[in-house]
Amino acid sequence: MARLARLYAPGIPQLLQVHFAQPLAAPADPTPVEPLGQLAAWLRECxxxxxxxxxxxxxxNDRLALLATPASQRGISRLVQSIGRRFATRLALGRVFDGRYRSALIQPGEWILPVMVWLxxxxxxxxYVDQAEFWPWxxxxxxxGLNLKPHTWATDHPDYWQLGNTPFERQAHFRQQLANGLNTTQREHIESALFGQWALGTEPFLQSLDTTRRATPAPRGRPRKHVAPQENDA
Structure with missing residues (x-):
């Protein structure tokens, strides 16, 4: 089966996930602090x-996931390639990633905050941890608001800014969203879009996308045949 072409739409954020060919550590091993810190630095640079x-x-230990808006169509793929090259020369032997990365277009104003909670x-x-804030990477x-060092490289999405007028309001509201979590339907929609490499959003948003291929799965089953109306004998 031919590979799906990458979905891209100018100015639309993408959720991305790529697995490492070899995990940085086994589940029972100590947290690989140094490799995780190095990968975080490479992510910032790339x-x-x-x-x-x-x-x-x-x-x-086994993956990188991010929500990002590329400036160009190949921005995300070049980002993954750049990290992979650094990874290959300093941390890994042989293949770096376990297959291609998966990505999904995410509708602003509708799904950005749920995707951020998922991420x-x-x-x-x-x-790995009991609370999201306890994982430094x-x-x-x-x-x-629990980052002790200046966070100068990641950029808050405008939807995050809608959570409050001050950093403290936004952080408090987001902490509450993390505590509430996602419902089963939200999680399934996000993971289905990511696994299938589709777009996630409302029907008007999906219809407005100008992409090189379908942005959503085709309906299941064969197309219904059109039956011409029969003329009455008279």
Missing amino acids: AHEQQVTVHGWALL DTLPVQLG SSAVHHT
């Missing part, structure tokens, strides 16, 4: 070089 605006991110709570979902510490 995002700047490739003009990709990162809104949220998470680095785990920042990945360490909780996968059993993600944007949760920034979005909740």
